[in-house]
Amino acid sequence: MRRLVMLIGIVFVISIGSFYLIHLLPGDPAVVILGTGASPAAKAILFHQLGLDKPVYLQYFAWISNVARGNMGTSFISQSSVAATIRAALPIDLEIIVLSQILAFAAAIPAAMRSARKPDGALDRLLGASSFTLLSVPPFIIIVLLVLLISIKLGIPHTGPSSYVTLASDPIGNLESLSLPAFTLAIGSFVVYYRVLRSDLIATLQEEFITMARSKGLSQRRIMWRHAFRPSSVALLGTASVNIGGLLASGFVVQYLLAIPGLGYTLITAINMSDYLLVQGIVLTVSVGVVVINFIFDFIINIVDPRISRE
Amino acid sequence: MSDNRKDEFATDPLVGDMAQGMFLAEEATLVEKPEKTEPLGILFWVCVGWIAVNVLAAVLANVLPLKNPYFEDFNNINVGPGLHHLFGTDDLGRDIFSRVVFGSRVSIAVGVGAMIIGFGIGAPLGMLAAYRRGRFDTFITTIMYVLLAFPAIIATIAVLSFWTPRSLVKIIIVIGLASVPLVYRVIRTATLSVATKDYIIAAKVQGATDGRILVKELLPNIAPIGVSFLLIGIATVITLEGALAFLGLSVNPPTPSWGNMINEARTVLAENPYLVIFPSVALCLFLLCLNFIGDRLRTHFDVTEVKL
Amino acid sequence: MSEKLLIVKDLSTTFATAGGPLPAVDGVSFDLEQNETLGIVGESGSGKTVLSRTIMGLQPRTNVTVTGSATINGFEVVGASEKAKREIWGTEVAMVFQDPMTSLNPVMRIGKQIDEALRVRLGMDRAAAKARAIELLELVGIPSPVERYNAFPGQLSGGMRQRVVIATALACSPKLLMADEPTTGLDVTIQAQILNLLDELKERLKMSVILVTHDLGVVATRTSRIVVMYAGRIVETGNTRDVFYHHRMPYTRALLESSPKVSNLSHTRLTTIPGRPPNLLNLSDGCSFAPRCSYATDQCHLVRPPLQAADEPGHAFACWNPLPTTRGASSS
Ligand SMILES: Nc1ncnc2c1ncn2[C@@H]1O[C@H](COP(=O)(O)OP(=O)(O)O)[C@@H](O)[C@H]1O
Numbered sequence: 001m002r003r004l005v006m007l008i009g010i011v012f013v014i015s016i017g018s019f020y021l022i023h024l025l026p027g028d029p030a031v032v033i034l035g036t037g038a039s040p041a042a043k044a045i046l047f048h049q050l051g052l053d054k055p056v057y058l059q060y061f062a063w064i065s066n067v068a069r070g071n072m073g074t075s076f077i078s079q080s081s082v083a084a085t086i087r088a089a090l091p092i093d094l095e096i097i098v099l100s101q102i103l104a105f106a107a108a109i110p111a112a113m114r115s116a117r118k119p120d121g122a123l124d125r126l127l128g129a130s131s132f133t134l135l136s137v138p139p140f141i142i143i144v145l146l147v148l149l150i151s152i153k154l155g156i157p158h159t160g161p162s163s164y165v166t167l168a169s170d171p172i173g174n175l176e177s178l179s180l181p182a183f184t185l186a187i188g189s190f191v192v193y194y195r196v197l198r199s200d201l202i203a204t205l206q207e208e209f210i211t212m213a214r215s216k217g218l219s220q221r222r223i224m225w226r227h228a229f230r231p232s233s234v235a236l237l238g239t240a241s242v243n244i245g246g247l248l249a250s251g252f253v254v255q256y257l258l259a260i261p262g263l264g265y266t267l268i269t270a271i272n273m274s275d276y277l278l279v280q281g282i283v284l285t286v287s288v289g290v291v292v293i294n295f296i297f298d299f300i301i302n303i304v305d306p307r308i309s310r311e
Numbered sequence: 312m313s314d315n316r317k318d319e320f321a322t323d324p325l326v327g328d329m330a331q332g333m334f335l336a337e338e339a340t341l342v343e344k345p346e347k348t349e350p351l352g353i354l355f356w357v358c359v360g361w362i363a364v365n366v367l368a369a370v371l372a373n374v375l376p377l378k379n380p381y382f383e384d385f386n387n388i389n390v391g392p393g394l395h396h397l398f399g400t401d402d403l404g405r406d407i408f409s410r411v412v413f414g415s416r417v418s419i420a421v422g423v424g425a426m427i428i429g430f431g432i433g434a435p436l437g438m439l440a441a442y443r444r445g446r447f448d449t450f451i452t453t454i455m456y457v458l459l460a461f462p463a464i465i466a467t468i469a470v471l472s473f474w475t476p477r478s479l480v481k482i483i484i485v486i487g488l489a490s491v492p493l494v495y496r497v498i499r500t501a502t503l504s505v506a507t508k509d510y511i512i513a514a515k516v517q518g519a520t521d522g523r524i525l526v527k528e529l530l531p532n533i534a535p536i537g538v539s540f541l542l543i544g545i546a547t548v549i550t551l552e553g554a555l556a557f558l559g560l561s562v563n564p565p566t567p568s569w570g571n572m573i574n575e576a577r578t579v580l581a582e583n584p585y586l587v588i589f590p591s592v593a594l595c596l597f598l599l600c601l602n603f604i605g606d607r608l609r610t611h612f613d614v615t616e617v618k619l
Numbered sequence: 620m621s622e623k624l625l626i627v628k629d630l631s632t633t634f635a636t637a638g639g640p641l642p643a644v645d646g647v648s649f650d651l652e653q654n655e656t657l658g659i660v661g662e663s664g665s666g667k668t669v670l671s672r673t674i675m676g677l678q679p680r681t682n683v684t685v686t687g688s689a690t691i692n693g694f695e696v697v698g699a700s701e702k703a704k705r706e707i708w709g710t711e712v713a714m715v716f717q718d719p720m721t722s723l724n725p726v727m728r729i730g731k732q733i734d735e736a737l738r739v740r741l742g743m744d745r746a747a748a749k750a751r752a753i754e755l756l757e758l759v760g761i762p763s764p765v766e767r768y769n770a771f772p773g774q775l776s777g778g779m780r781q782r783v784v785i786a787t788a789l790a791c792s793p794k795l796l797m798a799d800e801p802t803t804g805l806d807v808t809i810q811a812q813i814l815n816l817l818d819e820l821k822e823r824l825k826m827s828v829i830l831v832t833h834d835l836g837v838v839a840t841r842t843s844r845i846v847v848m849y850a851g852r853i854v855e856t857g858n859t860r861d862v863f864y865h866h867r868m869p870y871t872r873a874l875l876e877s878s879p880k881v882s883n884l885s886h887t888r889l890t891t892i893p894g895r896p897p898n899l900l901n902l903s904d905g906c907s908f909a910p911r912c913s914y915a916t917d918q919c920h921l922v923r924p925p926l927q928a929a930d931e932p933g934h935a936f937a938c939w940n941p942l943p944t945t946r947g948a949s950s951s
């Protein structure tokens with residue numbers, strides 16, 4: 001309940017931030033939005049559309065009530081609806097993120113379980129060193145190197161820049177064209193998830209209830225999954241939740257390189273064309289999205305861990 | 312412990328506490344920590360050395376015998392690494408080695424500058440909030456947590472996208488401000504764990520002034536955590552700047568930075584892979600060393616703290 | 620039923636630590652009849668927990684060396700593989716852990732924690748296991764067991780949690796129940812309830828019980844024999860009566876004097892044993908208790924006293940300067 005209030009508060013702050021962005025920045029909003037060479041007629045239309053002649057709080061209410069109804073305005077640059085543009089781009093980001101998270105979890109969980117079973121063993125040392133190294137390789141470098149290797153040297157189709165295939169036209173090709181982005185994001189997530197889960201598992205395995213589970217004569221497999229993984233998955237979920245913002249940003253980077261028309265690519269293009277309304281719309285969507293996803297994660301964590309909900 | 316007493320009978324608290332106290336006293340005498348600090352290790356010093364070399368090169372780039380990083384030699388485009396051009400040349404015939412060295416200046420400046428802002432604002436606030444507690448703490452902490460929920464990277468992109476023309480100073484300011492809530496949280500938590508210790512309370516009782524306690528007692532105690540987080544923070548900021556540069560949202564070309572060199576390289580990836588490999592390796596090594604030093608310091612100081 | 624349920628012979632457990640080998644248990648021997656209750660007492664750090672876990676074979680798998688022998692109903696625990704030991708855990712021997720706050724999995728419903736043993740070890744189906752788990756909850760005196768079956772440990776008080784731990788330990792009807800300070804973290808009245816429960820269950824289920832505690836008062840009326848431990852070794856052992864009234868070892872007396880329930884005059888000050896327990900990494904060749912003992916002589920500091928028989932059958936102590944037989948606990 002307290003969290004819900006917090007959520008609403010944060011969304012409110014974000015909306016004010018996105019709305020007020022234009023006023024925070026130095027210079028004439030009309031010039032920022034339309035560019036320096038705009039005609040007086042265009043300026044007049046803009047003034048009317050944004051209600052720039054009215055007091056700021058009225059402008060905000062007019063804007064937020066439009067946004068709440070799914071109307072984020074019409075871009076002055078492309079003359080298309082901002083909301084429609086976002087709706088077209090968003091699924092691509094989601095697909096990349098979901099694919100990457102499946103890969104990351106599928107790799108990180110078994111790896112961490114093995115490492116934690118024999119801390120300081122050969123496997124643990126190897127994974128520890130390599131994950132620490134990967135921690136220092138930013139996603140934009142990973143994707144560039146992957147493109148260099150996979151699409152340029154090996155020539156795998158649909159993996160290079162500007163070769164995005166839509167899901168509707170060719171599902172396999174679509175998967176191919178999103179494989180490098182998903183893999184890049186997966187590496188970044190894997191490293192973090194592996195490290196967090198491993199150290200939490202090692203701590204959990206020291207707990208008395210693990211000894212108690214052993215003393216019941218349960219198999220090691222069962223102890224690892226039922227008794228150690230469950231409590232430690234709380235730490236994993238918390239990390240995944242915090243990771244979402246970074247994940248989106250990494251998604252932007254890979255889309256930009258490969259010209260995949262998701263939110264990130266659209267955002268950078270919009271920035272380069274000074275399409276203010278589109279930038280504002282994407283920033284708002286993404287920020288609110290991250291906050292809401294965090295909220296959902298909190299909710300899941302509460303279900304998984306009865307210790308938290310009692311407090 | 313307290314919920315023991317809920318649905319069972321109330322008992323003589325004295326007896327219970329005494330038995331408990333005795334048991335704890337017994338246990339306490341047993342705790343003998345091994346006299347051992349985790350050594351920093353040779354790799355730690357290798358990393359320190361590498362960072363030092365990088366920083367020195369960045370500072371002295373103008374006086375070092377380097378080629379002009381802006382000189383476009385159209386007779387030598389996309390030349391591979393060799394004696395004349397150590398790392399080869401880019402698609403405009405500029406010397407990659409000298410661009411990598413000059414490019415480090417942007418990364419280091421942003422990393423250090425942003426963290427000066429972040430720590431300059433976040434650290435005093437965090438220490439004060441944790442030391443004072445009460446309403447002041449609640450107020451600041453709530454604000455910081457709201458800000459923390461706002462994805463910093465998106466906010467940074469949003470602001471930088473329209474605050475044009477972009478310059479190094481603007482980038483430092485934006486990233487620096489974005490890092491304040493994070494620094495605040497780390498420092499506040501660290502201070503909290505120290506502020507409740509006996510010697511701090513003793514100092515308070517003896518009538519030391521708040522300022523004195525903050526500077527003389529608290530600061531030295533949280534400094535190790537602060538320094539280790541500072542290094543990791545610098546690495547994070549440099550990564551962020553790299554990503555921004557890669558997206559074309561950092562310093563404007565032709566000023567080289569590791570991130571925008573990689574960005575420029577992506578168009579000639581097939582023809583000249585060296586253009587992407589050298590700045591990438593330089594950036595990754597720098598980040599790796601920072602992270603390694605920060606991590607080592609943290610475990611090193613953790614062990615000593617237990618020993619106290 | 621004269622066949623021994625548990626035979627411990629010259630059992631030693633040594634941890635490899637950063638400061639060198641740490642002999643937590645050193646050359647311990649004793650045995651246990653069917654349906655008997657044995658008390659193991661000693662200060663904190665005397666090795667009681669390590670001893671009971673070693674007997675069960677529950678030590679951590681790294682950095683520990685166990686020598687000697689411990690046979691439970693004919694099964695040699697020392698050196699047995701984890702897989703082999705799983706066969707006796709739960710069914711032959713089970714343990715009630717010291718701290719009910721940490722020994723239950725906080726994210727698992729308590730019912731599940733009980734019936735998992737039933738399903739895995741006894742192959743019961745879901746419904747049968749649940750019914751049996753509820754029966755067990757009832758047996759250990761948990762009110763409204765059907766509702767409590769679905770509770771998380773965090774929703775129960777310490778006393779209730781310890782009952783759950785006991786129910787879990789009893790799930791597969793073990794022949795030997797090890798209770799390692801089962802009441803230390805609990806309030807005094809609840810301590811008595813839990814101890815009485817253990818007593819009652821032992822009679823009803825025909826088990827043997829090893830009751831580990833740092834408080835002689837706890838074992839006074841509930842055990843037939845007592846083993847007194849100090850610094851990982853047995854320093855006195857015998858029938859409960861003999862240990863209480865005819866103890867010869869100064870350490871045993873010190874323990875008695877520090878027990879709140881034995882020196883039951885409410886106005887007498889509880890005495891803790893002066894001095895600190897020895898550093899196990901750095902033991903002298905003599906009696907480990909000598910530095911804290913007011914009767915200690917040069918011999919005590921130089922030569923370790925062996926366990927020697929006292930007048931009473933089954934009573935033995937390790938001391939060069941034993942207390943005279945006539946002066947028992949009655950004087951204190
Ligand atoms: N895993 C371990 N590694 C090293 N030393 C241990 C370990 N477990 C117990 N010890 C040491 O063994 C000694 C006996 O401990 P313990 O059996 O817990 O005492 P008690 O149960 O009698 O209070 C203590 O000195 C303790 O520090």
Ligand SMILES: [Mg+2]
Pocket residue numbers: 664667668669717800
């Ligand atoms: Mg113990």
